[in-house]
Amino acid sequence: MGRLVPAVTRALDILELFLEGDGTLSAPEITRRLQLPRTTVHELVTTLAARNYLVAVPDQPGRYRLGVRPYQLGSRYAEQLDLAAEGRQVARGVAETCDETVHVAILEGTDVIYIAKVDSTHAVRMVSAAGRRLPAHCTSVGKMLLASLPETELKQLFPDGRTLTAMTDNSITSPTALRRQLAAIRESGIAVEHRESNPDVSCVAAPVRDSAGTVVAALSISVPMIRWSEERHAELSELAAKGAAELSDRLGYRGRP
Incomplete structure (x- = not known):
C-alpha cells in the first residue's frame, strides 16, 4: 500500500x-x-x-x-451500484458470523423476490434459491417490505374480505391481522416469521434503505427450528439489523430510519 x-x-x-x-x-x-x-x-x-x-x-x-x-x-x-451484488457481499459477511442462511429480497406487488442468498454450512438448513418468488405476507422479508408501504397501498394490495394464500398452518390469511402485524413491525424495526413459509423454519428481517431513505429491500436470517430459541431470536435480530444497515450504507443511506 x-x-x-x-x-x-x-x-x-x-x-x-x-x-x-x-x-x-x-x-x-x-x-x-x-x-x-x-x-x-x-x-x-x-x-x-x-x-x-x-x-x-x-x-x-x-x-x-x-x-x-x-x-x-x-x-x-x-449508477454503478448493483443491489444484488452488494447484497451478496453483505449477506456473505452476515452468514459467516451466524452460520445461518441469509437472504436479500425485494418487493414486487404482493410477492417478494430473493435477489441474493448465502447458505449456512449446517447440514440442516433452509432450502431456497436466488430468484425464487414467495407471497410477501408469509415471509419476514416480505412483511418488512410491506411495513414500509403507506396504508392506502396496503389496502389496495390486500383488500378487506380477501383470504390470503397460506403456505403453512401458521401463515397469516387475514388482511386485518396482517396490517396489525405490520404496524408492530414499524414500531420495532424488525420483522419475524415463525414457520409461516416453511413449517420447520423461523426468520428475522430488517429494512435496507437507499440514499433517499426509501426501503428498497430487506435482509433476513433463516433458522431451522432445531436451532431457534428466544436468545437466538434476539441475537439474530441484532445481526440482521446490522447487516441491513451495512447494505444501506453501501447504497448511500446516511440518515436514521
Missing part, C-alpha cells in the same frame, strides 16, 4: 465534515474541529471551492456548503 498524501487526506477530512449538522461551515469552524493551521484550511477551502467541491452560502459571508462536484461523483457511484 502506498503512502497517504497528507494534503489529500486533509481535503477529504474537510469535505466529510459537511456530512454533519446543517451542511454549512466556516473556515474558523473547520480549523477548530480538525485542529489544522488556519492558513492550511484557508488554502484547502479555496482550492475545493475553485474546483466546485465547495460553494459559498448566499447571504452568509464566510460560510460554505458542498458544491455540485460531490453530487456528480455520488450520482456516478449510484
Whole structure:
C-alpha cells in the first residue's frame, strides 16, 4: 500500500465534515474541529471551492456548503451500484458470523423476490434459491417490505374480505391481522416469521434503505427450528439489523430510519 498524501487526506477530512449538522461551515469552524493551521484550511477551502467541491452560502459571508462536484461523483457511484451484488457481499459477511442462511429480497406487488442468498454450512438448513418468488405476507422479508408501504397501498394490495394464500398452518390469511402485524413491525424495526413459509423454519428481517431513505429491500436470517430459541431470536435480530444497515450504507443511506 502506498503512502497517504497528507494534503489529500486533509481535503477529504474537510469535505466529510459537511456530512454533519446543517451542511454549512466556516473556515474558523473547520480549523477548530480538525485542529489544522488556519492558513492550511484557508488554502484547502479555496482550492475545493475553485474546483466546485465547495460553494459559498448566499447571504452568509464566510460560510460554505458542498458544491455540485460531490453530487456528480455520488450520482456516478449510484449508477454503478448493483443491489444484488452488494447484497451478496453483505449477506456473505452476515452468514459467516451466524452460520445461518441469509437472504436479500425485494418487493414486487404482493410477492417478494430473493435477489441474493448465502447458505449456512449446517447440514440442516433452509432450502431456497436466488430468484425464487414467495407471497410477501408469509415471509419476514416480505412483511418488512410491506411495513414500509403507506396504508392506502396496503389496502389496495390486500383488500378487506380477501383470504390470503397460506403456505403453512401458521401463515397469516387475514388482511386485518396482517396490517396489525405490520404496524408492530414499524414500531420495532424488525420483522419475524415463525414457520409461516416453511413449517420447520423461523426468520428475522430488517429494512435496507437507499440514499433517499426509501426501503428498497430487506435482509433476513433463516433458522431451522432445531436451532431457534428466544436468545437466538434476539441475537439474530441484532445481526440482521446490522447487516441491513451495512447494505444501506453501501447504497448511500446516511440518515436514521
